[in-house]
Amino acid sequence: MKKHFPDISGLRFLPMVGILAAIFSSASVPGRTLFFLNLHHFDKILHATAYAALAASCIFAFRLQVNNARSRLRTSGQVAAMCLLCGVMEEFYQHFIPNRVMDRKDVFADMIGAMAVVAAWNIRAYLQRKE
Template sequence: MKIHWGIKCALAFGYAYGIYVASSTDTSSVSLPNHIDKLIHFVEYGILCLFVCWVVSSFQIKSAKMFYLLAFGITSLYGMFDEFHQSFIPHRSADVLDWLADTAGAATACFLWHVFIRKNKASNRLLTDR
């Protein structure tokens, strides 16, 4: 079953908006164990990158390198803009280490997409439009 690229975009933008809303909230009263926030960044941006891969798979991009560069780049840039946005939120701050965790999550998601989706032809037909 093919899913229209507009629906894929809506889901990806919805998830990205959820990240935006979460990063707009005051977390000064939340106490997390050391560096658990980096794990949260890693996972949430890994999921975002999987959504972006799903959207990008709707288009006829012949080069695998370009496919992954687009998905990784879009996700990493969104992480950078989100960190910049947090610098304007009371009790929040921009953190390069958070952005690095976002970027690492995106890179891992691209790798997982390549291994489990692009390499598996049956799943490829189910999850992409090719």
């Protein structure tokens, strides 16, 4: 007997949307209410972690389209570009929030987190192909 399950591939985007919502809602908080923003390096760790999670959720959403090395490379570029665009938009948005400033170092930290996940995903695929 063949069981039919509903196609839930469209729901694969929900984690990505949730993480984006969390990133932009945390960017909406005025600077003085978040005491840890004064800790310079802790802020960068939070940026890298948030964008690593965003990159992982993007890979989760788009990985059904990956069936060879070329499509993996294209998807990696798309994920990196999306994370960069979101990071720049977040910093621009923070410019309008009281006691928050735009900082290109935050975008750099965002990309470090995102690229670490993209690199790990590609290395894992390479090692699996070698086996």
